[in-house]
Amino acid sequence: MPELPEVEVVRRGLARWVRGRTVTGVEVLDPRSIRRHALGTEDFIGNLEGATVLDVVRRGKFLWMPLSMAGSDTALPGTALMAHLGMSGQLLMQDPQVPDEKHLKVRIRLSASDGMPGQLRFVDQRIFGGLFVTSLIPTPDGGPGGLGETPLPEIAEEAAHIARDPLDPNFSFDEFYRKVKARRTGLKRALLDQTVISGIGNIYADEALWKARLHYARPTDKLRRGDAERVIEAARDVMNAALAAGGTSFDSLYVNVNGDSGYFDRFLHSYGRAGQPCERCGALIVREPFMNRSSYRCPKCQPKPRAKSPRG
CATH class of the missing domain: 1.10.8.50 (Helicase, Ruva Protein; domain 3)
Structure with missing residues (x-):
């Protein structure tokens, strides 16, 4: 299973490609990969389409992307796309013309941006990982929720119980x-x-x-x-x-x-x-x-x- 450095490598790569871009379309090819989204496929897609990715944040091995809707520049109180990589989950940036990967589970289309791939793809061979939309809540200590490009005092609800990691600037x-x-x-x-x-x-x-x-x-x-x-x-x-x-x-x-x-x-x-x-x-x-x-x-x-x- 990926550990902190592996997840941080993914976070840095995603931050480079998805920050500030809007989700223009979502395709769920295997509903098992969004099983943690309790309200189902339609709600998952409805929460993402039209949303802008504000940042990519990590605490420990938890990874999430705060979202905002059109006309809003904040995610508090708000939502985030949570990614759980599991044993074999991969988040890949691809151009639309690149053939689908064998184990492609979810395709997220992003607004056009010069020189940047147009799709974020979730690929998972063993299907232990997945994506889901979650709530952001204020951090208990008032500090940033995790390591991101724009530190904000918010954290994905599922990560609120874990301690800070050694690479977190706010680690005590x-x-x-x-x-x-x-x-x-x-x-x-x-x-x-x-x-x-x-x-x-x-x-x-x-x-x-x-x-x-x-x-x-x-x-x-x-x-x-x-x-x-x-x-x-x-x-x-x-x-x-x-x-x-x-x-x-x-x-x-x-x-x-x-x-x-x-x-x-x-x-x-x-x-x-x-x-x-x-x-x-x-x-x-x-x-x-x-x-x-x-x-x-x-x-x-x-x-x-x-x-x-x-x-x-």
């Missing part, structure tokens, strides 16, 4: 540290908890922990402030490096809005490298069970905590 380390210390769990579990910090998935958690030289089971209630600062800075470094590489693509299902794959997988230090030497000390990377998934770590650089810690 003090708030993160307070939440972490209040929990009695392992550090990686806390990093994956979207109510503590959003946007960090299994890949980037392992990479951040490797960079910070911390074991995934380090007890959070005993976590020193300096260690917490180190892992957050490591997460930022890893994600920014992934952004520079266009994200991490292990297969052809994750692509950006131009259909290109990322290549950060070539620079992973721990994730997926079981049995290979640690690039820092030479010890062999180990793979261990974790929450029905796996954790990868260097046994020398990331030793087990001395004190008894929570499982996982």
